[in-house]
Amino acid sequence: MTPQAFVETYGAFAETAYEEISLLFKTSADRKIAVYVYADAAAFDAAVAGLGRSEIAGIDAVADTNPDKLDISIALPRILSSSAVDAENQLRHATSHILANIASGFNIPRGFDEGIAQYVERFNTPKVARIAALVQMADQRGTLVSWSELNRDVPPQGDEALIGAESYAVVAYLIQHQGLPEFQRFLTELKTNPGWRDAMKVAYAPGTSDTLWKQWREKVPIWATTEWRWNLVAGFDLEPAKALLAKGNYRGAQDILQLSEQLFMSLDDQKRRDEAETLKAQCAIGIQAEELMTDTQQALERHTYDRAASYLAKAKAQYDQLPPEQRPDELIATYEALAGAGTDAMTKLDAATGLSQSWGDYPEARETALDAGETFAVLGDEERRTQAESVLSGLDTRQRRLVLMLGALAVLTLAWLALWLWARGHSDLRWE
Secondary structure, eight states: OOHHHHHHHHHHHHHHHHHHHHHHHTOOOSSOOEEEEESSHHHHHHHHHTTTOOOOTTOOEEEEOOTTTOEEEEEHHHHHTSOHHHHHHHHHHHHHHHHHHHHTTTOOOHHHHHHHHHHTSOOOHHHHHHHHHHHHHHHHHTOOOOHHHHTOSSOOSSOHHHHHHHHHHHHHHIIIIIOHHHHHHHHHHTTTSSSHHHHHHHHTTTOOHHHHHHHHHHHHHHHHHTGGGOOGGGGGOOHHHHHHHHTTOHHHHHHHHHHHHHHHHHTTOHHHHHHHHHHHHHHHHHHHHHHHHHHHHHHHHTTOHHHHHHHHHHHHHHHTTSOGGGSOHHHHHHHHHHHHHHHHHHHHHHHHHHHTTOGGGHHHHHHHHHHHHHHHHHHTOHHHHHHHHHHHHHHHHHHHHHHHHHHHHHHHHHHHHHHHHHHHOOOSOOOO
């Protein structure tokens, strides 16, 4: 891979990482960050060995946070074998180390530094779930590392995976429960205070590191079971919300966008906040449209066809404000057909009832009632189907009565004629 090809493949990840993390920490580098890409893994290992930096396992993009250096070394073969998300997270991890050190005047202790670097990665559910499981297990066993041990320059001997996991959990707790502005201030206070405990006391006044430690310990069981899914930095990425919107999952998108709105409000980033609010407005429209579609369905189930048509018209008006791909055209067409058929059948039933009063309109009345009854049967509207059958039954009963009356009249007529002929007898006149 040529340098140009590397930039085309991974450059956007690095630029986005720098932009977002700079905004998060309210800091920036006074010069460009150099990136050294090693085609040979052995050469990469040799280069990072001289940095004196102890990284967690699985990191293939290592930052040199020496104020005179501020560069990143990358093992190309390992990056190439990673997924796009993993490669992006390698770059975000290394960029975080540089910017967190700048934000703290190069005084950030190791535990917080490593926790931040993991926290700003693109949220990886399986990875963070493993972190939560490690922290939960250590909490249950009583083997959690103290913050003092966690922030030693030389990491304590023991389970490196737990140390990395706990670092993440501490940063996640401070940002979620103490607030991002307070965490930003903590980094700033590290520039002028002699130690991280003093900086924490100023940033989180009137709390102290011991107080926060106890509060964190109390929160660990809850965090490890549910709160681990909450990551404020995930709010930078609006694409998941857009994807859910495109699928019509408005409530899911709304939940994600609440996090984005909270993040951009904390960062005072009005441009991104406006974008998130625009997407949230689409969610609100979509949710209202879905509620109207539910009302339409329920009205159809209750066979109140006029009300179903009214709800459906309002739902269509809401969907007209959304992109065409979010409109459930097939379902709308189905509901429209059902509501229209029900309304038409009700009109026919009323017409048949009126026509049934006239003997001359009998054929039309019967046909109209029959059509209405068949439609109600298809719609499952038993009450109105029974009404249509009642109209048909009434018409048939009246028709039978008419036939019987005409038959009786014919019999009487024939009987009278026969009697008349018999009573008349033979004629006395003969015609020659």
